[in-house]
Amino acid sequence: MEKSIENIWKEGFESEAKLSSPVISNLYKKKSKLVIQQINSKSKKDNLSLIPVALIIFGILAFMGEMIIGIYVVILITTLFFVNKEMLKDLETVDTKDNTYSYLLNYKNQVKKIMKYSTWIAGFGLPLAILPAYWMFFEDSKIMAKFNTLHLGMEILIVMGLALLLSAIAILGYRLSTQVVYGSLLEKLENTIEDMEELMET
Amino acid sequence: MSKDFYTQFILPYAGIIIKICRAYTDNEEDFQDYYQEVCLQLWKSRDNFKGESKWSTWVYRISLNVSLSLLRKDKKISKKSVALLAIEEEQKPASNPFQEESLKLLYQAIKKLSEVDRAIILLYLEEKSYQEIAEIMGLSPTNIGVKINRIKKKLKTLLYGKVY
Numbered sequence: 001m002e003k004s005i006e007n008i009w010k011e012g013f014e015s016e017a018k019l020s021s022p023v024i025s026n027l028y029k030k031k032s033k034l035v036i037q038q039i040n041s042k043s044k045k046d047n048l049s050l051i052p053v054a055l056i057i058f059g060i061l062a063f064m065g066e067m068i069i070g071i072y073v074v075i076l077i078t079t080l081f082f083v084n085k086e087m088l089k090d091l092e093t094v095d096t097k098d099n100t101y102s103y104l105l106n107y108k109n110q111v112k113k114i115m116k117y118s119t120w121i122a123g124f125g126l127p128l129a130i131l132p133a134y135w136m137f138f139e140d141s142k143i144m145a146k147f148n149t150l151h152l153g154m155e156i157l158i159v160m161g162l163a164l165l166l167s168a169i170a171i172l173g174y175r176l177s178t179q180v181v182y183g184s185l186l187e188k189l190e191n192t193i194e195d196m197e198e199l200m201e202t
Numbered sequence: 203m204s205k206d207f208y209t210q211f212i213l214p215y216a217g218i219i220i221k222i223c224r225a226y227t228d229n230e231e232d233f234q235d236y237y238q239e240v241c242l243q244l245w246k247s248r249d250n251f252k253g254e255s256k257w258s259t260w261v262y263r264i265s266l267n268v269s270l271s272l273l274r275k276d277k278k279i280s281k282k283s284v285a286l287l288a289i290e291e292e293q294k295p296a297s298n299p300f301q302e303e304s305l306k307l308l309y310q311a312i313k314k315l316s317e318v319d320r321a322i323i324l325l326y327l328e329e330k331s332y333q334e335i336a337e338i339m340g341l342s343p344t345n346i347g348v349k350i351n352r353i354k355k356k357l358k359t360l361l362y363g364k365v366y
Binding site for chain 1: 217221235238242245302304305307308323327354357358361362
């Protein structure tokens with residue numbers, strides 16, 4: 001005989017031994033996976049976009065007859081691409097065997113580490129690498145001729161000033177672009193961790 | 203979230219949360235995420251509870267709101283074809299953990315209903331009055347009555363085949 005749905009519900013739950021609550025520390029799996037997947041995929045695309053940028057710059061410089069500077073810039077950007085690629089690999093090696101909370105924490109630390117390296121590259125490595133390009137570009141120009149007439153101390157001061165300016169612009173540019181591209185995702189990651197911490201206090 | 207809050211205001215009502223979250227999820231992983239989100243929202247919204255209704259009604263309301271909003275988000279995500287990251291390529295556990303066969307079938311049938319119909323029938327099966335269901339769902343009690351009859355018929359058809 002057909003049972004009414006009310007009876008199925010009532011008797012069904014009466015005979016269910018226990019409706020056990022999930023363990024708090026290992027939840028938010030799907031939410032975490034999505035956030036991490038988005039960060040990983042965006043950072044890969046972001047890094048890959050360096051290649052067309054390098055080719056465009058090379059094209060422009062070659063068109064201007066500055067083939068050597070073009071090659072130099074391509075080498076610089078390609079190096080940056082491979083350095084980034086290596087750093088991004090680290091994100092995929094974060095231990096997934098732990099519970100979701102530990103995984104997210106480790107992932108966040110790894111992201112922080114990458115951002116620290118990237119700031120260092122932008123602030124120190126980039127000006128150091130770009131200054132020779134400047135030198136190559138202005139080598140036979142009037143500006144360089146005028147520069148060469150200056151006192152050595154003044155020359156050093158100008159180069160240092162230029163390097164500092166480049167460094168500041170590079171760091172600002174890096175922070176700004178990171179905020180625009182990854183800001184909301186990193187906030188999501190942070191919020192998920194905070195939510196889990198709040199729940200785990202129980 | 204304080205331990206007291208969890209033991210006093212969530213644990214005794216965990217059954218409600220579980221029953222609702224199960225009706226809106228297809229696998230264990232989603233179920234656990236939904237459960238967690240409901241607990242968190244109950245904690246965050248505790249100050250909004252004015253005591254005008256029973257706490258259990260509040261739990262039903264939050265559980266349904268959270269489940270419906272997560273379900274819509276999930277649908278959007280799957281529409282965008284975001285593939286899940288292969289953190290663990292494990293087989294997903296069964297979506298229907300109930301032992302009782304009839305209950306299992308009933309849940310399967312409930313999951314075939316629309317989101318709102320699912321919510322209404324869950325509240326009805328939990329012996330909520332038409333008035334309470336209407337309050338939670340933001341509909342009129344008469345409308346609820348009509349809807350419940352229609353949903354019950356639909357469920358019977360899903361469970362036992364054509365009903366005349």
